[in-house]
Amino acid sequence: MENKDNGTPLDGALKVGEAVPTDIYAKNGLLLLKKGYYILNESQRERLVNLGTPHAGSHLPPVEQDISKISGHFSPFEEMQYATRHLDYILGAGMAVQGFEARVRALAGRLAAMTAHAPDGMLASLLLVPTEKYSSAHSIHVGIILAVLSQRLDLAPPVRNSLICAALTMNIAIASLMDGMHHQRTPLTESQRILIDGHPLLSSAILRELGVNDELWHLLVQTHHEKWDGQGYPYGLSRENIESLSHLLHLSDITAAKLVPRSYRTALKPNAALAQIFLETDIAFDPHYTQLLVKEMGIYPPGCFVRLANNEMGVVLSRRERADEPCIAVLRGSDGAPFNKPQLREANQTRHRIVACIDQKEIGIRPQYLAKLWQRSAMGVFRLN
Numbered sequence: 001m002e003n004k005d006n007g008t009p010l011d012g013a014l015k016v017g018e019a020v021p022t023d024i025y026a027k028n029g030l031l032l033l034k035k036g037y038y039i040l041n042e043s044q045r046e047r048l049v050n051l052g053t054p055h056a057g058s059h060l061p062p063v064e065q066d067i068s069k070i071s072g073h074f075s076p077f078e079e080m081q082y083a084t085r086h087l088d089y090i091l092g093a094g095m096a097v098q099g100f101e102a103r104v105r106a107l108a109g110r111l112a113a114m115t116a117h118a119p120d121g122m123l124a125s126l127l128l129v130p131t132e133k134y135s136s137a138h139s140i141h142v143g144i145i146l147a148v149l150s151q152r153l154d155l156a157p158p159v160r161n162s163l164i165c166a167a168l169t170m171n172i173a174i175a176s177l178m179d180g181m182h183h184q185r186t187p188l189t190e191s192q193r194i195l196i197d198g199h200p201l202l203s204s205a206i207l208r209e210l211g212v213n214d215e216l217w218h219l220l221v222q223t224h225h226e227k228w229d230g231q232g233y234p235y236g237l238s239r240e241n242i243e244s245l246s247h248l249l250h251l252s253d254i255t256a257a258k259l260v261p262r263s264y265r266t267a268l269k270p271n272a273a274l275a276q277i278f279l280e281t282d283i284a285f286d287p288h289y290t291q292l293l294v295k296e297m298g299i300y301p302p303g304c305f306v307r308l309a310n311n312e313m314g315v316v317l318s319r320r321e322r323a324d325e326p327c328i329a330v331l332r333g334s335d336g337a338p339f340n341k342p343q344l345r346e347a348n349q350t351r352h353r354i355v356a357c358i359d360q361k362e363i364g365i366r367p368q369y370l371a372k373l374w375q376r377s378a379m380g381v382f383r384l385n
Contacts, residue, residue: 011049016042024052076121077371079114080129080140083107087168088136091175100210108143108164115147120318121374123148124303127270128367131260134182135175141256142167142249148296149248149289159216163245166220167252169212173202197233200225216245224249228284244286251277251289255297269357270297270304299323300347300354302374305363308345309353310334313363315370322348329373331365338365342373 013021016039023035039045090103097103115122122144131137143164150160171178174195181192188196204218212218223246226232228239232250239247258273268276274294281290298319300306306328307313314330329342345352360367 010052014039014045014048016040016045020048024048074118075371075375076114076118076125077129077368077374079122080125083111084132084137084140087140088133091136091169091172094172094206094210101212101214104165104168104212105161108161108168111140111143111164112147112151112160115144116151118374119148120302123297123301124315124317124370124374126256127259127301127303128370130367131182133179134260135171135178138178138256138260139168139171141260142170142252145252145255145293145297146249149252149292152292152296159245162214162216163220163249165214166217166224166249169207169217170203170221170224170249170253171199172206173199200234219243220246220249224253226250228286247286248289251285251293255293270301271299271357274299274301294323298326300326300357302326303367305358305360306354307356307358308347308351309355310351312343312345312352313358314342314345315363315373317344317373320346320348324354326354328352328354331363 010024018039019036020039021035039048086107090097090100090107094100126141126144146164146167150163155163177192177195181188200222204221207218207221220243223235223237223243226235226237226242226246227250228242228247230236230238255273255277258268258276259270260267267273274297277285278290278294281287296319298316300316302316302318304316305313306316308328308330311334312330313332313336314328316326317329318327320326325346325348328345328347330339330345331342332338347354
């Protein structure tokens with residue numbers, strides 16, 4: 001049945017309180033809602049009707065890169081979820097995907113555009129959006145970090161796109177293994193270790209079978225586990241023989257891995273993760289890149305939960321010029337009581353100085369409820385209501 005006003009085929013099929021009868025995709029090819037999930041309210045129903053299509057993923061067009069075509073509100077958390085699902089589909093479908101390289105390049109372009117549009121929100125989504133499929137989520141996380149860092153390096157657009165494409169596809173050979181290992185509590189088996197050691201070369205070989213002939217893309221995938229101490233793999237290259245962008249990809253890969261929890265360990269607090277990396281400057285990592293990482297992400301990145309000198313608790317909202325003085329959305333007062341509306345604080349003020357990173361459990365607010373802090377209207381204005 002079609003809506004008489006807008007001709008949308010989903011209008012008559014979707015009802016509040018009922019399960020959706022089919023997978024619903026956005027027009028950019030990303031999964032909005034899986035078949036069998038319930039529509040909770042009229043606002044959600046209207047959004048699905050206006051933005052969704054029931055067409056199967058293999059018939060969807062490449063992901064749109066033009067940020068100017070985004071209308072209405074913009075939610076980095078939703079972008080993170082959609083990008084992860086889309087990448088999971090692309091990597092899982094492999095040969096069944098029409099135009100594999102074009103789709104990956106389009107997704108890389110969109111990540112770069114979204115990060116340029118809302119860098120603080122995209123960094124916050126890295127810390128706060130729950131991980132469904134670790135392999136695809138991790139690659140998106142690395143892509144976001146690279147999008148932030150590479151913007152400051154003034155790379156030529158084709159080089160930047162190849163770099164982010166490498167991040168999205170570097171683990172294509174072991175995606176399912178990574179998803180299983182994300183919940184594994186026992187040590188790696190010998191067969192798992194062999195697969196991991198060989199995955200940079202195998203991933204590159206798979207990409208060639210999928211029609212990718214970009215030699216920079218292949219070089220980055222093949223060498224993203226090479227280390228400055230010569231103990232990396234698969235080639236055991238010394239630092240002078242490691243491509244600079246491969247090293248940047250390696251640094252971003254490690255940073256993202258430290259920030260996300262596994263079943264067998266909690267994530268490091270963001271300031272501790274960045275401190276660990278900074279302490280290895282000029283030993284394991286290029287000083288120029290580590291300084292860039294800390295400057296661009298901040299010591300307390302957006303999405304990081306913090307306690308202030310006056311005992312208020314909140315979440316870092318946006319970065320400022322100094323890495324240790326971000327803007328904070330305070331969620332609980334010094335007495336522990338929640339505010340009805342987030343209160344903005346600047347960490348360059350003595351009483352609002354950050355004294356500690358804290359766990360989400362300590363602040364007692366679910367990350368998904370914080371998404372609106374980084375939503376932007378079409379004019380790009382924060383909505384703190």
